[in-house]
Amino acid sequence: MTSSELASFSLRPLGDADLDRVVELNNAATPAVPQSTREDIAELVALSSLALAVVDDQATERPIGFLLAMEPGQDYASENYVWFTRRGVAGLYVDRIVLDEAHRSRGLGPRLYDAVFDAARRAGLSEVQCEVNIEPPNPRSLAFHSRLGFAEVGQQATKGGSVVVALLAASVA
Numbered sequence: 001m002t003s004s005e006l007a008s009f010s011l012r013p014l015g016d017a018d019l020d021r022v023v024e025l026n027n028a029a030t031p032a033v034p035q036s037t038r039e040d041i042a043e044l045v046a047l048s049s050l051a052l053a054v055v056d057d058q059a060t061e062r063p064i065g066f067l068l069a070m071e072p073g074q075d076y077a078s079e080n081y082v083w084f085t086r087r088g089v090a091g092l093y094v095d096r097i098v099l100d101e102a103h104r105s106r107g108l109g110p111r112l113y114d115a116v117f118d119a120a121r122r123a124g125l126s127e128v129q130c131e132v133n134i135e136p137p138n139p140r141s142l143a144f145h146s147r148l149g150f151a152e153v154g155q156q157a158t159k160g161g162s163v164v165v166a167l168l169a170a171s172v173a
Contacts, residue, residue, distance in 0.1 A: 009108060011115055014051040014066060016042075022053075022066050029098045031136050031163075044095060047074045050119045054099065054108055065099035067112045071123055079158045080131045083167060087153070091127040091169060092120035113148055120172045127169045135164035142166065 014022065019038050022045075026036050036044075045051045047070055054065035070076060070093045072085060081093050094116060099108055113128070120128050132141045134155065150168040157164050 009054055009056055009064075009111070011052045011054055011112065014045055014053045014063070014068075018053050018063050018066070019045070021063050025063065025066060025098045025100060026096065028101070032133060032138050032141060033096055033098060034159075044068050047076050048095070049123070050092070050116060052112060052115060054112065065108060065112070066096065067094065067098075067116065068096040069094045069116050069119065069128075071125065079156065080165060080167065083154065083156055084129045084169075089127055089129075089169070090125045091129040092116060092123065092125050094128060094130040097130075109144060110148065117170075117172050125172060127171050129167070129169045131165035131167050133163055134166050145170075 019041055022041050023036060023038050026033055026041060045068060048068045049071040050067065050069040052067045053063035054067075055061050056064055070081065072090050072093075074081070076082075078095065081095065084091060084093055097109065097112055116128050120126075128150075130145065130150070132138050132145060134142070145168050148170060150170040152166045153169045154167040155164060156167065
């Protein structure tokens with residue numbers, strides 16, 4: 001995607017009117033992210049210090065992607081968030097990053113992560129944290145995160161052992 005094409009996309013805060021579309025995007029991305037209800041997503045948005053929608057300014061305000069990230073100290077029982085909390089390094093935890101399949105590999109993922117790294121710096125956090133499935137495998141996401149400077153800091157089985165994730169972190173410095 002050229003820089004002028006990328007410029008036709010913008011990031012904006014997620015709003016209540018976006019929730020149905022966010023659920024649709026989220027559930028289309030399974031198994032990379034867990035299936036979620038509107039109520040699940042609304043709770044995650046409420047916990048998030050950064051909740052962004054990606055929109056195509058030339059087409060519609062309807063999101064084509066979204067990102068949810070949380071600062072430390074939230075009352076969030078996610079196994080992966082808890083793992084990072086126990087690790088003891090203050091980071092901005094990316095719980096969800098999803099783009100509509102038709103808009104992947106167009107430079108929008110790095111643009112979302114630029115916003116995450118900026119938010120982490122503003123909050124005085126030392127790293128950005130996330131997880132990527134390794135069972136079931138998600139090699140495309142692992143390669144994407146590696147290109148952005150993420151490194152594996154651990155692994156764990158989740159969801160009763162049905163999913164294994166690589167726990168990744170990247171310095172904000």
